[in-house]
Amino acid sequence: MLSRKQLGISIIQRCLRDDGYLTQRCVDCSDRKDGKDGKFVKFVAKYTPSVEILLQLIEQNSGKGLILPEKVVSSSGSVLVMVFDNFVIKLFQNRKTFNKVGNVLNCAYESGCDFIVKMKDWVSIQNEKIRIHAIVTEKLTPIVTYTGDRKLNLKNNEIFKLFHDIGIALDTIHKLGYTQGDCTLDNIGRIGKKFVLFDFNCAGRIEVRNDDIAFLVKSAKFNLKKMDEKEKDFLEYVSSFKNSITFLSNIKEYCKEYDIEF
Numbered sequence: 001m002l003s004r005k006q007l008g009i010s011i012i013q014r015c016l017r018d019d020g021y022l023t024q025r026c027v028d029c030s031d032r033k034d035g036k037d038g039k040f041v042k043f044v045a046k047y048t049p050s051v052e053i054l055l056q057l058i059e060q061n062s063g064k065g066l067i068l069p070e071k072v073v074s075s076s077g078s079v080l081v082m083v084f085d086n087f088v089i090k091l092f093q094n095r096k097t098f099n100k101v102g103n104v105l106n107c108a109y110e111s112g113c114d115f116i117v118k119m120k121d122w123v124s125i126q127n128e129k130i131r132i133h134a135i136v137t138e139k140l141t142p143i144v145t146y147t148g149d150r151k152l153n154l155k156n157n158e159i160f161k162l163f164h165d166i167g168i169a170l171d172t173i174h175k176l177g178y179t180q181g182d183c184t185l186d187n188i189g190r191i192g193k194k195f196v197l198f199d200f201n202c203a204g205r206i207e208v209r210n211d212d213i214a215f216l217v218k219s220a221k222f223n224l225k226k227m228d229e230k231e232k233d234f235l236e237y238v239s240s241f242k243n244s245i246t247f248l249s250n251i252k253e254y255c256k257e258y259d260i261e262f
């Protein structure tokens with residue numbers, strides 16, 4: 001059994017090699033080049049108050065005490081995603097991005113929309129000793145997987161179900177005055193039979209930019225291998241809609257007309 005401190009250090013060593021996700025100095029644990037003479041120096045992991053807060057967050061949300069993440073993803077550089085067995089912690093470097101994402105997820109939660117990832121918990125502290133901005137959400141299964149190359153295994157009728165579910169998610173977000181800002185299949189996952197929208201890092205005000213539907217359709221079209229002319233034409237037509245309600249009603253009508261069931 002690892003002690004609390006050993007577990008904290010292990011998390012730092014495994015996940016937080018990049019400075020700044022918690023505090024500037026809590027992550028000095030990896031071999032890296034020293035600025036002055038370019039030699040590799042062994043740094044020692046530090047157990048800081050920010051690490052302690054991260055451990056508390058894990059403890060509160062796991063229901064099983066302290067556990068290590070299954071995997072850690074750091075794709076965009078400004079966030080670090082720690083995927084646990086049934087929840088996910090997203091650590092933000094930037095407080096402004098954290099505030100925006102937290103606000104969108106909080107409003108979405110209150111609206112009761114089932115097609116937007118649900119926020120379970122959050123923490124945001126920044127003072128001389130502590131710097132941590134983190135959001136805990138439910139876990140989903142991303143629909144796009146990367147095993148060597150980018151893979152997507154969705155049948156055409158499932159794509160229509162996706163348009164339906166994500167159309168409802170976008171309608172909720174748009175009514176709140178936001179756009180998702182990066183509405184591609186990379187930011188859509190599954191929970192049971194539902195398709196769920198996540199990743200609001202690029203969210204913006206709807207009056208400034210509104211191209212979620214165009215993005216969504218383009219991303220799906222790009223990923224659809226087999227599609228006939230009729231479907232292509234229809235998707236071309238709906239991709240021009242700005243209004244998510246109009247998009248949604250067109251999807252429903254098309255599915256009814258051509259007996260697409262999901």
Ligand SMILES: Nc1ncnc2c1ncn2[C@@H]1O[C@H](COP(=O)(O)OP(=O)(O)O)[C@@H](O)[C@H]1O
Binds near residue numbers: 074079137187
């Ligand atoms: N709730 C979640 N459940 C499971 N995996 C997730 C979840 N959130 C993020 N991920 C994984 O982490 C990756 C990056 O997270 P994301 O929120 O899309 O940030 P960004 O694309 O800005 O780096 C996703 O592509 C996905 O593989």
Ligand SMILES: [Mg+2]
Binds near residue numbers: 186187199
């Ligand atoms: Mg993403």
